Amino acid sequence: MPISYWQAIVLGLLQGFSELFPISSLGHSVILPQLLGWNIHQNDSYFITFLVATHLATALVLLGFFWSDWVRIFRGLGRSLRDREIAPDDTDAKLGWLLVVGTIPAGLLGLLLEHKLRTVFASAQSASFFLMINGLLLFGAEALRRRAPQPEHGDPDGRVARRVSWRDAFGVGSIQAAALVPGISRSGVTMGGGLLVGLSNEDAARFAFLLATPIIGAAAALKLPELFGSQGNGVRGPALVGALCAAVTAYFSVRFLMRFFETNRLTPFAAYCLAAGLACTLYFLV
Amino acid sequence: MQRDRLLVWLAVVVGLALIVIAIVYWAEPAKSLPSWLPGHEAGSNHHHVKHGIAAFLLGLACLVFAWFRSAGPRPRSAAA
Numbered sequence: 001m002p003i004s005y006w007q008a009i010v011l012g013l014l015q016g017f018s019e020l021f022p023i024s025s026l027g028h029s030v031i032l033p034q035l036l037g038w039n040i041h042q043n044d045s046y047f048i049t050f051l052v053a054t055h056l057a058t059a060l061v062l063l064g065f066f067w068s069d070w071v072r073i074f075r076g077l078g079r080s081l082r083d084r085e086i087a088p089d090d091t092d093a094k095l096g097w098l099l100v101v102g103t104i105p106a107g108l109l110g111l112l113l114e115h116k117l118r119t120v121f122a123s124a125q126s127a128s129f130f131l132m133i134n135g136l137l138l139f140g141a142e143a144l145r146r147r148a149p150q151p152e153h154g155d156p157d158g159r160v161a162r163r164v165s166w167r168d169a170f171g172v173g174s175i176q177a178a179a180l181v182p183g184i185s186r187s188g189v190t191m192g193g194g195l196l197v198g199l200s201n202e203d204a205a206r207f208a209f210l211l212a213t214p215i216i217g218a219a220a221a222l223k224l225p226e227l228f229g230s231q232g233n234g235v236r237g238p239a240l241v242g243a244l245c246a247a248v249t250a251y252f253s254v255r256f257l258m259r260f261f262e263t264n265r266l267t268p269f270a271a272y273c274l275a276a277g278l279a280c281t282l283y284f285l286v
Numbered sequence: 287m288q289r290d291r292l293l294v295w296l297a298v299v300v301g302l303a304l305i306v307i308a309i310v311y312w313a314e315p316a317k318s319l320p321s322w323l324p325g326h327e328a329g330s331n332h333h334h335v336k337h338g339i340a341a342f343l344l345g346l347a348c349l350v351f352a353w354f355r356s357a358g359p360r361p362r363s364a365a366a
Contacts, residue, residue: 081350084357104347111336222339 002046003238007038012242015054016249019216020062020209020257022188022269023276024134027127030182031280034124042122042182045226046235052223053239054246059217061250062209069157069210073099091161095210098164102173102211109177110219117180128280130183135274137184138266141192160199160207168197173211183277186212191266201261209254290355297352304345311338 003011011029018025026042029051033040040047063070076092077100086093121130164172172193179186187208194204226232227239310319316330325334 081353084354086354100347100350104343107343108340111340222336 002044002235003040003050003242005238005241007033007040008050008238008242009245011040011050012054012057012245013249015051015242016058016061016246016251017253019055019058019246020187020212020250020253022134022138022185022191022266023273024127024131024179024183024185024188026179027131027134027183027185030122030127031124031131034284035280043118045231048223049226049232049235050239050242052220052227053243055216056220056224057243057247058250059213059220061247062213062254063217065251065254066210066213070213072157073210091155091158094161095157098161098166098169099210099214101166102169102176103214105170105174106176106211106215107218109174110180110215113177114180114219118182121181121183125281125284127182128277128284130181130277131273132183132277132281134184134188135270135272135277137192138188138270138273141195142266142270145195156203156206160203163198163203164194164207165197168193172197172207176211176215185273186215188266188269188273195266201265202258205257205261209258294352294356297348297355301345301348301352304341304348308338308340308342308345311335311341 011032014028014032015025018028030042042048072092073096076090076094077096079090080086080093080097086097121127172190175189175193176186178184178189187205190208190211191201191204194207195201199207227236232239307323310323311325311334314333316325316327316332316334319326319334325337
């Protein structure tokens with residue numbers, strides 16, 4: 001069996017929380033097997049199949065966690081399409097189209113660059129280096145933020161819809177593509193982008209999670225045939241176990257992070273990425 | 287007004303063209319794609335499904351843009 005059940009549990013738990021914490025799940029899933037001496041590599045077809053299952057579980061957890069938001073967003077999208085305009089007070093419709101505008105560039109860049117970037121930056125050494133870069137990006141986003149961190153009141157979706165412009169959504173969506181490089185965190189760059197366009201930490205996290213749901217879900221759905229095809233032979237059992245573990249940690253992670261960012265910053269994650277990236281870079285160099 | 291209409295027609299034409307290109311990507315192997323399309327590769331039987339999805343999404347975005355842009359001006363209620 002290419003991935004044992006024990007490895008599936010560890011990698012599933014890791015994937016579930018590192019996908020949502022701004023610390024790069026892909027980077028960790030490249031680095032950890034190397035650190036533990038496991039014969040698992042990022043470009044192995046069975047490992048990609050395994051990751052599909054864990055990503056799908058994470059996307060479903062995100063969808064479930066923000067279910068009421070998504071229902072409102074889809075109703076808003078429907079209203080705006082019917083009326084052929086986005087009413088100025090319809091924040092659900094505005095947020096829905098902001099997510100579409102942010103998802104299109106991320107999806108296009110992902111579709112076109114994913115394979116090339118995954119091939120070029122597949123090593124644990126490069127993932128460690130980019131984990132350091134991720135730490136610097138998070139520090140930079142906190143330093144250059146437009147708003148002071150403070151608790152906010154009222155409808156969070158409405159706040160995001162009012163503060164984010166179309167251009168901002170396009171920019172924040174586009175930088176998600178940076179997360180195709182192992183070591184760079186999708187949620188990290190989108191939260192950082194959110195801070196740079198004037199969102200609070202809480203709203204930036206919410207916008208990042210809403211933006212991540214269609215991308216993670218679509219990327220997983222696109223590769224779902226591999227899980228159920230011949231490529232999934234021998235890995236479906238561990239993939240299911242890994243997916244369940246990822247779902248559990250993803251749920252607790254999103255719950256924790258939404259509370260954490262009400263009053264806290266990205267700084268602890270930036271420090272972790274910088275320290276862990278530096279330590280792993282030195283370890284792999286020696 | 288004239289410029290708006292031109293933009294709408296441009297978005298419709300580009301949107302439809304991209305959706306046609308998406309279908310070509312899905313239906314034809316890389317060797318049969320026109321040489322001017324990205325992904326053309328002589329002798330390859332690979333289907334560029336992802337290129338097709340990308341073209342389809344872009345085409346859909348163009349059509350949605352045209353749908354909103356072509357709506358006439360809305361009367362606003364005086365009461366506020």
